[in-house]
Amino acid sequence: MASTVTSRSNGAPGPLPDNLDFMRALWAVAHGLERTSKRMRRDLGVTGPQRLALRLIGLRPGLSARDLSDALHVHPSTLTGVLQRLQAQGLLARVEASGDRRRAVLRLTRRGAQINARRSGTVEAAVGAALRDVTTRDRAATRRVLATLAARLDAGDFRQP
Amino acid sequence: MASTVTSRSNGAPGPLPDNLDFMRALWAVAHGLERTSKRMRRDLGVTGPQRLALRLIGLRPGLSARDLSDALHVHPSTLTGVLQRLQAQGLLARVEASGDRRRAVLRLTRRGAQINARRSGTVEAAVGAALRDVTTRDRAATRRVLATLAARLDAGDFRQP
DNA sequence: CCCATGTCAGTATCACTGAAATAA
DNA sequence: CTTATTTCAGTGGTACTGACATGG
Numbered sequence: 001m002a003s004t005v006t007s008r009s010n011g012a013p014g015p016l017p018d019n020l021d022f023m024r025a026l027w028a029v030a031h032g033l034e035r036t037s038k039r040m041r042r043d044l045g046v047t048g049p050q051r052l053a054l055r056l057i058g059l060r061p062g063l064s065a066r067d068l069s070d071a072l073h074v075h076p077s078t079l080t081g082v083l084q085r086l087q088a089q090g091l092l093a094r095v096e097a098s099g100d101r102r103r104a105v106l107r108l109t110r111r112g113a114q115i116n117a118r119r120s121g122t123v124e125a126a127v128g129a130a131l132r133d134v135t136t137r138d139r140a141a142t143r144r145v146l147a148t149l150a151a152r153l154d155a156g157d158f159r160q161p
Numbered sequence: 162m163a164s165t166v167t168s169r170s171n172g173a174p175g176p177l178p179d180n181l182d183f184m185r186a187l188w189a190v191a192h193g194l195e196r197t198s199k200r201m202r203r204d205l206g207v208t209g210p211q212r213l214a215l216r217l218i219g220l221r222p223g224l225s226a227r228d229l230s231d232a233l234h235v236h237p238s239t240l241t242g243v244l245q246r247l248q249a250q251g252l253l254a255r256v257e258a259s260g261d262r263r264r265a266v267l268r269l270t271r272r273g274a275q276i277n278a279r280r281s282g283t284v285e286a287a288v289g290a291a292l293r294d295v296t297t298r299d300r301a302a303t304r305r306v307l308a309t310l311a312a313r314l315d316a317g318d319f320r321q322p
Numbered sequence: 323c324c325c326a327t328g329t330c331a332g333t334a335t336c337a338c339t340g341a342a343a344t345a346a
Numbered sequence: 347c348t349t350a351t352t353t354c355a356g357t358g359g360t361a362c363t364g365a366c367a368t369g370g
Contacts, residue, residue, distance in 0.1 A: 041359085077363085142307075153190070264350095
């Protein structure tokens with residue numbers, strides 16, 4: 001389970017303080033997501049964030065870029081790059097919104113829809129498999145804590161001692 | 162709470178499928194960590210991963226690079242860059258290990274120890290605050306699920322349909 | 323005039339792969 | 347010789363800030 005740091009060279013022993021251990025678990029998952037994202041790029045052609053964008057657009061055709069950056073919790077300028085890469089691969093089409101010519105309305109191409117339909121080899125598959133191994137109760141609890149965590153990190157209200 | 166995608170432009174309604182919503186929550190936290198990491202760099206001078214490295218070294222002086230990359234779940238070559246940046250800032254000293262001259266043994270400098278002692282304005286502070294808002298039960302459940310998730314992502318055993 | 327949408331330029335970190343140097 | 351530790355070069359994606367163009 002590797003919940004302690006087992007040093008091969010130095011004898012400093014014992015478990016980590018609780019908070020720090022939780023941080024480590026959190027970063028471990030974040031790194032795992034990124035590592036898997038890179039593997040997906042190799043195997044599928046799209047990264048994790050790119051795939052998540054595809055899936056949301058597939059589910060909500062006609063979504064605007066703004067909607068998407070809100071849903072993904074990323075800065076609009078970050079999304080620009082993600083969308084450009086999807087577009088360059090021919091997975092995504094953008095049309096000007098009738099009635100508001102600033103807006104880009106997003107749709108999947110046929111190839112985009114194909115990739116969207118794939119389920120194996122994705123981060124979701126890994127997460128789905130992991131979630132099958134835990135109780136419904138734990139899953140729900142985790143969902144709650146993640147939401148709390150994300151809200152707190154988004155707010156950034158942790159500047160004072 | 163924002164647990165659904167509220168579209169300003171397009172009417173496609175309803176909540177997301179469960180798995181996808183969980184993925185979104187997961188990425189939201191991952192992005193939150195990175196955003197906070199950047200803010201820390203501005204305010205404290207170190208990023209999230211850099212700080213986590215500092216804390217572990219502070220707790221286990223004499224740790225080797227290999228131990229650390231294992232603990233952080235990152236590739237050794239990734240750690241090289243992190244350590245170089247810490248060293249360039251004068252927060253970290255490396256000494257050759259007596260007895261094994263390949264190994265770099267890591268210690269904090271005085272300035273490194275000072276930053277290590279800071280608690281406010283860090284990711285940990287945000288996470289700590291968030292964890293105070295959830296029940297002990299939920300916290301423990303989350304810790305378990307995160308471990309399962311990290312293990313599954315590390316293993317990479319999700320290639321088959 | 324003001325606000326919203328989106329892009330662009332510039333910058334930095336992270337994370338990998340693959341190869342190499344050094345030492346056990 | 348084989349293995350382990352660590353660095354280096356190269357690549358690519360993410361994410362920001364701040365400025366800008368365009369449109370409501």
